[in-house]
Amino acid sequence: MIEYRLYINNTPATREQLDLVEEITVEQAVDMAWEARLQVPIGTDDQGQWTVGAEDVFTLFTPVRIELRVGDRGFVPLIDGPIVDRDDDQETEPGQSMRTVVVQDDSVWLNREDRIFRFDELLDHEIAGELFDIPQIATTEIETTPAPTRSGEIQVVQRGTAMQLLRSLARRQGMHAYVLPGESPGESVGCFKPFSTEPGDLPVLTLTGPERNLASFSPRDDGQRPAQVTAYALSLFDKTVTQRTADPASLDRLGPEPSLGDETSPAAQILPPRFGDAVDLDQAVAAEAERASYASEVTGTVLGHYYRAVLVPYQVVTVEGVDEERSGNYLIAQVTHSLSRTEYSQSFTLRRNARSQGATASFSDLAGAIF
Known part of the structure; x- marks a missing residue:
């Protein structure tokens, strides 16, 4: 059973307001603002003026929150943020005209004002705490x-918006800056932290067998992504040069084996000099090596209502029922939720920086197994 809740201006929508919405699509992705699109029918009144029921509700910058529940699990917030756009499609045929109401998460409020920021004697996580200090963000995870x-x-x-600065600081620290919907409407969570490598409480995604809940699973491997990263820093006091290197094999991974395996050498990358001035050098090389390590990407869709949970980016989910090398834990990188009056679907993109055990079997082992 699929249920959803809609909040407008931080209060539950009325039955009349719920009936206005024909379709909802929510696009979620790591390192990007999340976005929802609500399809609302419009028409003309007796004087020929275009109208929409309760039009004053869907005004620009009105907060909107969407929650979804699948099966007997609790409601999961998909987005909480302001209306940033309204796009009308007016047709001559009755019943075909539609307004698209666009909602983005509360990171919008951090991305509206260009400023020249200056912070003295503050570490990057302390700067993040100050930048997240806006009314729409109730708590932080830094x-x-x-x-x-x-x-x-x-x-x-740095010149730019607060969100641009947050993402710049996060990148050089091997972290990610984003805003998630909180437990209650209007109380979003500002996050400044690395990707997790441990699975949460999401059910396993299964492609084959009696527990199948995937309709499609399409993997892709990029052999050019994993890189050994090196950085140098020159001391102006004693003219010494410090060198640090990070290898993909030394990183926290989503599986026991590196994504390329021992038989393939990673690429080599040297960081620009500026990285040695602003951050811990070990942190800088590890951050870039980790970012490049996600060489495996999977796109797919869940099978109808057989998957009894809501996928959300930044979480880790386990995949089974695929080949031995690809079975294991994946980072959820992107999810599209599509909800109509009769159907709900989830399509996703997963990423991985590892392979599972059994992936490095030699040709002789394979031949022995066949013959």
């Missing part, structure tokens, strides 16, 4: 960052 390798004054100066 992980501590180390001090830069070089000694001396710590200073961050």
Whole structure:
């Protein structure tokens, strides 16, 4: 059974308001603002003026929250944020005209004002705490960052929006800056932390067998992504050069084996000099190596209502019923939720920086198994 709840201006929508919405599509992806599109029929009144029921409800920057429940699990918030766009499609045929109401998450409020930011003697996680301090964000989940390798004054100066600065700081620390819907309407959560590598409580995604709940599973491997990353830093005090290197095999992974395996060498990358001035050098090389390590990507869809949960990015889910190499844990990178009056579907993109055991069997082992 599929149920959804709609909140408008942080209050539950009335039955009349719910009846206005024909379709809902929510696009969620890591490192991007989440977006929902609500399809609302429009028409003309007796004077020929275009109208929509309760039009004053769907005004720009009105907060909208959408929650979804599948089966006996609790409601999962898909998005919480303001209306940022209204797009009308007016047709001459009755019943065909539609308004698309576009909602984005509360990171919108951090991305509306260009400023020149200056922070003195603050570490990156402390800057993140200050940038997330807006009324729409009630709580934060921020992980501590180390001090830069070089000694001396710590200073961050950057022009742009608060969200742009957050993502820039997160990237160089091997983290990700984003805003999630909170437990209650209007109380979003600001996050500044790395990807998880541990699965949560999501049910297993299964392609084959009696527990099948996947309609499709299409993997792709990019052999050019994994890289050994090196950085150098020059000390202005004693003219010494510090070198640090991070290898994909040394990173936290979603499986026991590196994505390329021992038989393939990773690419080699040298970071620009600026990375050595602003962050801990070990952190900088590990961050770029981790970002490049996600060489496996899967697109797919769940099978109708057989998957009894709601997929959400930044979580880790286990996949079974595929070949031995690809079975295991995956990061959820993108999900599209499509909800109409009669149907609900989920399509997804998963990423992985590992292979499972059994993936490195030699040709002689394979031949022995066949003959």
